[in-house]
């Protein structure tokens with residue numbers, strides 16, 4: 277039976293990439309800096325304390341992958357562990373450091389064109405675009421129209437939004453048009469309809485995603501974003517390894533969490549909704565247990581990025597990693613002889629870094645399965661090596677980019 281399980285720890289970077297300077301990210305290191313702060317006792321709070329404890333990922337080569345990526349073994353992580361899997365690190369060839377670029381490149385389709393961006397920090401969106409949206413959606417106006425962190429803007433404009441009923445428009449260094457509206461006072465369906473209109477009006481602007489950002493709460497300090505976030509992505513520019521598995525083998529691709537949205541629902545045969553790390557992990561285990569031949573179970577663990585990376589919350593990120601690692605043995609126990617488990621990431625989001633945006637970093641690639649030698653697989657020139665490995669494993673036609681990290685015998 278052939279089954280691949282891809283665990284995408286959103287924003288789990290392991291050291292700045294050689295082109296990081298272009299992004300203002302030279303020196304960033306999501307895991308390295310979290311480990312350093314933990315080791316110095318600077319990440320102790322009600323959620324965790326002491327040195328970073330990731331014994332299970334470390335047995336799959338995490339510490340060694342970090343060392344290979346940035347030259348320094350992560351502080352506090354156990355050394356000289358007996359390897360249970362293969363490991364390497366990969367650099368990104370896509371032009372951006374955003375979620376779709378990282379995910380698509382992992383699936384064998386790097387983004388080599390430039391996305392459109394809204395570079396102005398105030399009055400970010402072109403007036404002509406705003407006018408069209410206002411007219412088509414029959415709005416009385418809008419709030420925001422700027423770069424912002426999604427939680428900061430709720431503190432600033434959430435109450436005004438509730439009073440006026442005007443949607444909050446904002447963006448970031450990524451190619452995104454984000455819309456925050458109160459789930460109850462504005463309405464979830466109305467927000468989704470507005471996002472759909474904006475998606476259509478963005479034709480020609482080359483914007484990666486429109487993101488619905490529903491929230492709840494009565495007043496400042498109580499606002500909370502909900503799991504009803506929805507991403508409206510454009511489609512990948514060519515067939516991903518997910519699409520190939522479905523087209524060439526009639527295979528099954530199970531999306532857990534945000535995966536389906538990120539691939540614009542292409543190459544996905546089943547979608548499982550889940551919110552928060554515990555539920556994402558529970559649903560992953562369920563799907564891995566039930567998976568049949570020629571199946572990919574693909575989970576995006578968004579919380580590392582959205583709850584901790586962008587929020588620059590080091591202790592929160594560390595606690596989330598420790599939680600995830602503590603559950604990893606449950607997944608490892610379900611991996612059968614022919615299966616392949618891949619633990620990886622889509623970009624960095626160093627919680628010690630300036631600003632609140634992603635960071636241009638290498639990603640870890642931890643491989644586990646009987647067909648994987650317990651060794652280093654070096655530096656990978658593109659995240660697409662993962663997609664090529666998956667194509668090779670399933671015996672699909674090769675992807676245009678990437679080299680297989682491990683090769684498998686055709687059946």
Ligand SMILES: O=P(O)(O)O[C@H]1O[C@H](CO)[C@@H](O)[C@H]1O
Nearest residue numbers: 425426427448450452582586
């Ligand atoms: O600050 P929030 O709303 O979480 O926004 C973040 O989430 C977006 C999508 O991942 C990114 O572009 C980043 O700006």
Ligand SMILES: [Mn+2]
Nearest residue numbers: 286287375622
């Ligand atoms: Mn991401």
Ligand SMILES: [Mn+2]
Nearest residue numbers: 581582586634
């Ligand atoms: Mn993000």
